[in-house]
Amino acid sequence: MRENRELPLSPAQQRLWFLEQLAPGGTQYNVFQAYELSGPLDADALRRALGALADRHDALRMTFPAEAGSPAVRLDEPPITFHLERTDLTKPHTPQAQAQDVADTPETQDAADGADAAEQSADAAEQSLAELASQWSQRPYDLARDRLMRAHLVRLSPDRHILMLGFHHIIIDGWSAPIIDEELSVLYAAEAAGHRAELPPLKSGYADYARWQNEKLRSPEAERHLAYWRERLSGAPPLATLPADRPRPPVQRFRGADFSVRLPDDVAASIGDLARANRATPFMVALTAFTVLLARYARADDVVVGVVEAGRSRPEFASTVGFFVQTLPIRLDLSGDPSFLDALAGTREALFGAYEHDLLSFDMLVDHLRLERDLSYTPLVQVIFQLLYLPPLGSTTRWHDLDVTRWGEGVTQKSTRFDLELHLMEDGSEGFGLEVCYNVDLFDHDTVRGVVDDYVSLLRAVCGAPGRSVSELTARVAGPQGRTRVSIRDDDGVPLPRGALGRLWLDDAGIDTGHLARIRPDGTVEHHGPYESELRVRGCRVAARVIEDVLSSVPEVASARVRNDPSGSGLAAKLVPAPRSPEQALPSDAEMRRRLRKLLPAFLIPTSYEWERNDFEQARDRADDFGQARERADDGQQAPEPVVIVVTQDEFRDDCS
Known part of the structure; x- marks a missing residue:
């Protein structure tokens, strides 16, 4: 091994290195792929x-130590001795052995029951294997010390390995990934047969790409690219508004989940037809x-979505393994309610402009454009849309005398880099798959699945009538006929967590009703009247009665009145104590705030408290006047839940009439 201080990181690598320093030990940038190998495997040949x-791809031999606070590249010189981790699951609990245990049960057992048990046992073994793979794939990397390419071979039987x-x-x-698939097949066949692999020499390595990129960034051309993005992104919205189930944490934790679906064949075919008819691509x-x-x-007409570009415009890098991709912020203006075809033309223009000016890395754009950084979200781009050409799970090929199947069903990735990522998967057939990754701190699975269902519905509507305006096409993309989508928003149109009071919108019609409401834990709408009868808190109008209900659920409080603090610093609460003995102390202001943090959003917790210090009988009388203490609010003790729900029109009329 020798250390190469003269080797620069590419701009994209510098970004990932910097993010790792901010949050070391994260797994959101772990990449996993796996194969099921059937046949007589030569494990030593596989390791070689x-x-x-x-040895062939220098990026796979790189590590990134820090020197004086800056990253450097350390490159292992070939040939390297590669370590192949191994696990043998053939004893004592292979699916075959478990199936045999079932077959050897007492003679009184029905044979069909034995077969069912064997199948269940095999399913359990596959699930355990997927869990093992999930855990292995989420092991963090130390960029300075660890080999950043790993391999693990799991033996399931003499002729079956993962x-x-x-x-x-x-x-x-x-x-x-496809480069690795193809070359690993050739390299294994050569090693197993004992001869030299016949692979064409690489025209350039990743280190050549990194040098070229850094030279371009120092050229006058870089300023031309920057000028384009300054104009293109001027005034762009900093944050995408999605129907989140929970408030955004103050610091991103990158906790994620994923799932996959397949676009219906008729929708996939229609997308291709629409693209061909309008000088566009299905993407x-x-x-x-x-x-x-x-x-x-978002109830907006200005949206930014991140598009991932391959970054391999120069042909000499077409077969090089490395980190070439670039995130491009694609901004679409939908003001004036254009037709979908007009919006499609705008997307095509934005993509061509972005591809022509893709020199600067995403982080360099953020720095040069002086965009606001916030630890709670990625600047400018929180949503990613990407097209990938990957063989699907279950697709097969041959490595020498092995049958090889892409494997990974049930292997979950428990981290994500953005709020939401939608990967359009093209596998060589006429159809498309969708791989969806989402931030579990913000979204529940059902919410994201609802977004995907809405997306498929919209695609079907678009392909059927692309000349219609986008407002017509999106009018009823969610839920069957006779249902209305309702949301609760603040005065700026930003969704609020369930339980918080805000303006009530009929989303299908795009109407602000002029009334306030909250969403109950059971998903029904609780109506609170027009705006003018409510308090105003940090831009939101909130029913004082709701805060008073929660205050009165504290055992020491008989009743409460809430008003805006004259100083303008928040809410002031006037509290009547519940009947108590003279020696019982009332909770302090700090204790009240601590308890209320479990029951109310932070911006609804009063900042000042005044107790009416009456004797026992007076307190009891005052409590009677205010209807005694109300029941503890069930929803206040739960984590915030989705703000967007679907109710029937009849239900809505019952709640809001």
Whole structure:
């Protein structure tokens, strides 16, 4: 090994290195792919093939130590000795052994029951294997010390193995995966047969790309690219508004989940037809529809979505493994309620402009444009839309005398880099798959699945009538006929957590009703009357009665009155104590605030408290006057829940009449 101080990181690598310093030990940039190997495996030949793959691609031999607070590149010189982790699950609990245990049960057992038990046992073994893979894939990397390419071979039987590969994103991207698939096949076949692999020499390595990128950034051309983005992103919204289930944490934790669905065949075919008829690609159609849907959720006509570009415009890098991808902020203007075809033309223009000016890394754009940074979200782009060309899980190929199947069903990725990522997967057939990754601190699975259902509905509507305006197309993308989508928002149109009071919107009609409401824990709407009868708190109008209910649920409080503090610093609460003995102390202001943090959003907790100090009988009389203490608010003790629900029109009339 020798350390190469002269090797620069590419701008994209510098970004990931910087993010790792902010939050070390994260797993949001872990990359995983796996194969099921059926046949007579030569494990030593496989280990040598993996080493030869790393010898061939310099990115797979890189680590990134820090020097005086700045990153450097350390490059292992080939040939390297690659370590292949191994786990043998053939004894004592292989699916075959478990199935045999079932078959050897007492003679009185029905044979069909034995077969069912064997199948269940095999399913349990597969689930355990997926859990093992999930845990292995989420092991963090130390960029300075760890080898950033890992491999783990799991032996399930003499002729069945699972090969798991893990990488840190700083050395690989999605477009590298097919290169690895193809070359590993050739390298294994050569090692197993005992001869030299016949692979064409690489025209350039990743280190060449990093040098070229850094030279370009120092050229006068960089200023031309920056001028384009200054104009394109001037005044862009800093944050995308999505129907979150919970308030955004003050610091991102990158906790994620994912799932996959497949676009219906008729929708996939229609997307292709619409694209061909309008000088566009299916990706452009799909991206435009997704952006229109986000605009509908946000009640906005200015939306920014991050698009991931391959970054391999120069042909000499076409077969090089490395981290080439670039995040491009694509801004779409939907003001004036354009037709979908007009919106599609706007997307095409925005994409062509972005591809032409893709020199600067995303973080360099944020720095040079002086965009606001906030630890709670990624600046400018919180939603990603990407097109990937990957063979689907279950697809097969041959490595020498092995049958190889892409494996990974049930393997979950428990981290994410953005609020929401939608990956359009093209697998060589006529259809498309969707891989969805989402931030679990913000969203529940059902909410994100609802977004995907809305998206598919919108795609179907768009392909059926692309000349219609986007407002017509998005009018009823959610729920069957006879249902109305309702949301609770503040005065600026920002969704509020369930339980908080705000303006009531009929989303399907795009109408602000002029009334206030909250969403109960059971999903029904609780109406609170017009705006003018409520308090105003930090831009929101809130029913004082709701805060008073929660205050009165504290055992020491008989009743409460809430008003705006004359100083303008928040809310003031006047409290009547519940009947008590003279020696019982009333909770302090700090104790009240501590208790209320479990029951109310922070901005609804009063900042000052005044107790009416009456004797026992007076307190009891006052409590009677105010109707005694109200029951503890059930919803106040729960985590915030979704703010967007679907109610029937009849239910809505019952609540708001």
